Every structure is written in C-alpha cells, then in structure tokens.
Amino acid sequence: MLSRLRTAGPRLASLRAPRASARSVTSTTIGGYEVFDHSYDAVVIGAGGAGLRAAAGLVGHGLKTACISKVFPTRSHTVAAQGGINGALANMTEDQWQWHAYDTVKGADWLGDQDAIQHMCRLAPEVILELESFGLPFSRTPEGKIYQRAFGGQSLKFGKGGQAYRCAAAADRTGHAILHTLYGMALKFDCLFFVEYFAMDLIMSDDGKCLGCVAMCMEDGSIHRFGAHSTIVATGGFGRAYQSCTSAHTCTGDGSAMASRAGLPMQDLEFVQFHPTGIFPAGCLLTEGCRGEGGILRNSEGEPFMARYAPTAKDLASRDVVSRAMTLEIREGRGVGPNKDHIYLHLDHLPPETLAERLPGISETAKIFAGVDVTKEPAPVLPTVHYNMGGIPTNWKTQVVKDAESTVVPGLLAAGEAGCASVHGANRLGANSLLDLVVFGRQAADTTAELVKPNSPPVVLPKNAGEASIARMDKIRHAKGAIPTADLRRELQVNMQKYAPVYRNADDLKKGKDVIMEVMKKYKDVGITDRTMVWNTDLIETLELENLINQAAQEMFAAEARQESRGAHAHENFPDRDDENWMKHTLSWLDKPYVEDAKVILKYRSVIDQPLDKEMHHVPPAKRVY
C-alpha cells in the first residue's frame, strides 16, 4: 500500500505528507532556488519536550500547526535526560509548591524571575499528572503512587525541613519516558511534523513582528517558507560550543542564533551549567539521581568531601556548588586516577536491587563508557557542560521580549532551554528543566491561543522574505575557504573550555574575548567539500557552527563583563555575589547578523523579583548556603 513514487529527480518531501494539496502549498523561485510557501496559525521550531508539548497544545486548541524539527522528534536531546521532573505531588512526604518555588529562587542565586518561577512550580503537579494520564510509565511507590526521589537543592519548609523527595521519576530514564509520552500525545492530536527540515532564519516584518521562518528540507534540499501568526522557538541549548559536554551533537543553539540574527537579544548566556557527574573522559551523563539514591563523591583520600563544602545538603547541594567543590579538590591535588584529574562517584555501597530498579540506565552507561561495574567499583566523573540557563528572554507567558523594558516582540515565543523566562536564573536545579519544558511548552500553546484564532487568514509574507537566508546558505554551500568546518569547530570548543570553564578569571576571560573574536572572523574563511542539496551534512554542520559561534561569543563577552560570582558563573577575581551592582540580567546582541562582521553589545535588565500573585511570598535575597 505504501508504494514509493520513484522519480528521476529529488522528491518533494513535503508533498509526501498526506493531503498536502489541502494545505495549499505554493511555490516561487528565489536566488535560483525553488521555494515552497506554507501558512499556518502557529509554527513550532524544535520537537523536543517543549516543542512537542507546544505542538500538541496548539492542535488541542484547534490551531492549524506545523512542527519543524531537524531530527526525528524522539531523537531530540530531551530523550537523554535521566533524573526526573520536580513537582510538589506530596507522594513521599508532605509538600507544598511554595517550598519548591523557594528552592528554585535560591537555586537560581536570585537571578530567576519570581513570577515565572511561581508559575512553573504552581503548575508542576498538574503537568506531571497530565503526563501520567498520557501513559508515562513513572516508577511507583508501594501504594501505587508516582515515585519521587531526592534531588539536588530540594528542601522542605523553605529550607528548614530537610531533604525534599519531589523529583518524579521513571527509573533513570525519565527524559526518555517524557519525550516518548509527549510524542505519543502529539500523535494522538495528529500534529503535522516536518521532520529533518533545518530551520535557517526567522522571517521578520519591517516593524519588528515575527512572521514565521524559512527552512531547508534535508531530504531534497527544497527551501520552505512557513508563514505563521505565532512562531515558537524550542530548539534547546548550545552545549556543543564546549569541547566536553553531555550534550548531543545536535545541540547547536540554532533557534537562539536565529533570533540573534534577527536583531533580538539573548539573556544571561554567561550562565552555563557544569553537571558534576559526567563520565570521565567520555562526557556521557550520570544522573544526579545517583546521588539522590545515596551515591557519594569521594576524592583520592576516600573522603566524602561534599560534607565540607555543603554541610547540610552534602552531595545533593546545588549543581554549581558541587562542580566547584570537585574542581577545587582536583586543583588541590586530591583528584583520582593516574593523572589525578577526576573524582570518583561511589554507588557500590548501595543495594544492587536499588541500582537495578532505580538506576539501570546509568549502570549500563558506566559499563559501556567507563568499563565500570557500579555495584562493585566507583565511576570516574568530572564536571561537564550540560545546560544553558540563558537563552531568548521571555516573560512568564513565553512571549519574547527585546529590551530592558520587556517590550514584547509580536508573533514570537520561546520555550524550553532555548528560552529564558527566567526560571533558572544563574543556576538550574536538577529535574527543573524537564518541568520547564512541559510547563512553558504548554504555556506557549495557551498564550498563542489567546492571541490567534483558529484558521486565521494566511500570513502575507513579503515577496523577498528569506532572500538573505537563501543567499547566505548558497554562499556557504559553495564556500571554498581554507578552514575545514571541523577544524574551526574544534578551535571554538577548545578555547571555550580553556577560557570559560567552571572557575573563570579576569585574565582568561579577557584573552577569551580576543580568541573568540578571532574565531568569529575566521568563519568567513570556512570551506566545505559537499556541494549537493540532498542531505548535505557538511553544509548543515557549517550552518550549525555559525550558530555555535554566535552564542559562544555572546557568552564569553557576557562572562567577562559580569564582575561577581553568582550561581554557575564563578569569577575568581570577584568571589562574592554582588546584589547591589549585579542583581540584573545580561542582555547581549550581535551588532550585525553574521558572526564574521559582528561585535557583541551588552546591556542589562532588571530581575523580576515579585511573584505573580498572593499565593507566593516574594523570596528576599539571602546568603546561599547548602
């Protein structure tokens, strides 16, 4: 029945979608390329946790929706998340969402916006139950309720009641379970996917409204312009700017760079989370849930050193605290291994049944990537780049804002790691990201439904919309420069790792700025080999490299400018938090769209320190001790 139509030339992948004629796709020619125009009520760029939840929500609201993804949805990096999703379900102990919100504000080192934090923590129990109602196979308590484990930075009674157990988990494959459940939800709602379409740029009107995006179909190289009344960017982070990261190869900050090229600011890019327990040297993630189930970090002397750095929370302190502690132990000569350059994570004291039931995935990962049987020996770990707290600045409703006055950009929303609401501020608590995805993916759909009526008249795109993107893509497709993409990418990664690691200092950051400027300029000399239009991964990786450089440059400049230590930004020359001068978000721009011509501009924006309403009290700044 599914016979394939074989034609001599490239197939039109979009027309293989059923009933394409009913979607009235029209075509034109721009810059020598055939371009297909689509119009939707809403377009979602990215099909990870946030993107899928947004797409399903939009279709649920009756809006004509397209979801564009450069990979098949279940390949998105959400699938690799392990630990769990926080929510005050109170299945293990008494619990209140206000306590969760307090923990999140403190975890963010008071750079989080308290209105967005309230929104996320208040909705957490509801979204978790919604996921479960779509079939998510949560682990269970003896009573048959959703199992919740201990996780970093989570406490009861505003920090005074001991460890909270509020991380709802599906063994140590919660991200996998969530993404596959959300994909099932999207299938149930009959969402329309454009899979393996690489989004290149946003389409903006002259008066600063977002009209949609332009994308390239990888299967046949055709270009597609998607007109939409609401565009939701949910493209994740840019961990691949670093040499060692837990991120997938696909985590290249595409949507964020698109917004940047459209003249929009990024927020708080200097705050990059180093996850304490990435396998050394492979970089694969060992969930914080290892420590949640009782795992302990030990140095070369066998000492459980976290007791010295975080007397109360110990190994379950906030991730930035643990990463710094590990880095100091290694610096002071107490690292393990022949080069004393990493730390041991011990799980061998835990009952093997616990490991089999609660941590089967990481047991397997440790065996394959470190050759270690975690029931018998410790796993070698090192702080590894894992998450970007910063991203496209939005209000709590996921609407993108473009300046310190929080002026909304009409037609553009952002959710998930790509967005910065900001719920994570200067440091994200574990298991709050999966929550962020689902809450703000849903919010993006709800906000769109408030603003856009189902079956709205098609968006009128300017005739030459996307012309610059197509010209840029064509230029890079024919690039004959001397620098292979892989070489420039390695140069970027090595230098980011060297000049902006866990501990930063003034000299390194200053040198880092110069080095990054060099990398930016070198992009014009990049050369590729593959000239085809079909599945040209050489071209795609080069476009992704520009996105990485775009984001990394803003990160380096933002980091150099912030003269304090807060959350994940640890500055050795300014070791204390400076609320008086620095309790503010960084906004960064590139002054030109393309990295080889651009300089970074920095401004600042106030933190929103008041909650949405009376159900949560404002959390005043305090010393951050675990």
Next chain:
Amino acid sequence: MALSAFRRSLPRSLSRGFAAAAKPQTFAIYRYDPDTQAKPFLQDYTIDLKECGPMILDALIKIKDEVDATLTFRRSCREGICGSCAMNINGKNGLACLLYIEESSKPIEIQPLPHTYVVKDLVPDLTNFYNQYKSIEPWLKRKDTKAKDDKEYFQSREDRAKLDGMYECILCACCMTSCPSYWWNPEYYLGPAVLMQAYRWIADSRDQFTEERLAWVNDTMKLYRCHGIMNCTNCCPKGLDPAKAIVHLKEQVADTYKDGWKSMMTGEIVKNKGRESGMMYM
C-alpha cells in the same frame, strides 16, 4: 567486547599528527549519491585508532572531520539513547555509538540498515516504520474521564514491572530491519519494535482499550508474519526482547479472542476516518 581497548592511560590526543606506532584500521563504508544515482559501492577509509575514540561512531566522525566531509550519517546523543546512529556493522545491526571498534586486519564493513530505501550513504528512509508505530496508537487510552481532583492512575509496582523491557525502546529500527519477515512484507507486517510497543500498551494496567488493541493486531499479516526468527532480540542494542513480547502478544490474543472482535475493529477504523493515521485500514 574489547573493553581493554578503552582502558588507555594516555589521554586521547586531538592533534592529527602521526604517533610513533600508529594503529591503522580500514573501514569499508557504503556510499550512495542521490544526485547521480550511480550504483552504490563500498569506499575504504583508513584511520589511526590511536588518534580515535573507541566507538564506531568516533571513527565515522573522525573520517568525516578529517578525511571526507561528504560522508553522511545520522547521529545525535552518542550515548545510545536517541537511536539515530542505527546501522549495519560487519553484518549485524546496532548503534554505532555503543559498538567498540574491534581491531582487525580485514576492513570493518559499515552499511545502512538492511532492506531500507537509502536516501544517501548511511541514511535510510524510516517513514514506513514511523507510520506503523503511529498506527498502534502509542498513548494511554481510557474509557472514563478523570474527575477534577483525581490524582494519578494508581499502578502497583508489580504492574509497573510488566512494562520493564518494553518502555525502554528507543525506536532505533535495528530489530525491524534485521527481520527477514519485515524485509519481505514491510507494508503489512508491523515488525518487532511496533509489535512490542503494541504489547507495551496492552500490558499497561492503566489502559482500558486492551481488547481493541488485541483485536487490531490480530491479523495474518500484521502479527502472524512473525515466525520466531529471533534476529530482533539478537541485535537489540538496548538488550530488549521483542521476540518474547510477540510470544506474549500471540498468547494473549489466543486466550482472549472473541467473535465480536471483527466488528469492534470496524468500529475503531470508522472512528479514525479523516485522521492522518491511527487505527485505520492498512
């Protein structure tokens, strides 16, 4: 598994200089160019294993970065959870990121997943697989509605344990494309991964459409093309057992079969009229 190959005391060097005693290894990789549509061929690449990570995917990336940037393959997580890099290595399906490079004087052969339409090089077209997955309706289906203050659907630990070994499937298609029955009848036979997911929802104590799901797969082509060949379980990179799930599925169909199933099925098909996919006549 050559775990010893991983335990190296020297840090992995990033330079492309030649080490004093290089360890050359040849890879014979399937190439297909959709622009020319010329006959596919195996292209040899030789790299120094001393300057390369331990996994097959590390070798592919090194070849792409340093030798031939036109080599095309899917990859993402590199830790065996996303399922992108499924391919056929020395005749067996697996994930390139989880398979160690085993040094050999013979070239290591890397081909796309068997009996798939190849888009380019190692990239297969898996659209049929994804459509078949959608057809088994992989979401929780209930006949009642939740009251406003209802919490989660309770599920005992024993019932939850029934899902272990099935929910972990990453949809990599290694099993599907290792199955000769699926090679000969991909349009009609659902294949091991899809059948195992069908059973995952049948076995889920919270799902109330068990009978409809059983009736849906009870078909001479959809289910009964499985003849217990067992290539699926043999190659699953996550150590899952689709063959066993299919055995349970056939057992449950046989135990619960009723004559009314045929009309129940027709009812489901009618409900799905106008949808993009789902339980529909295939």
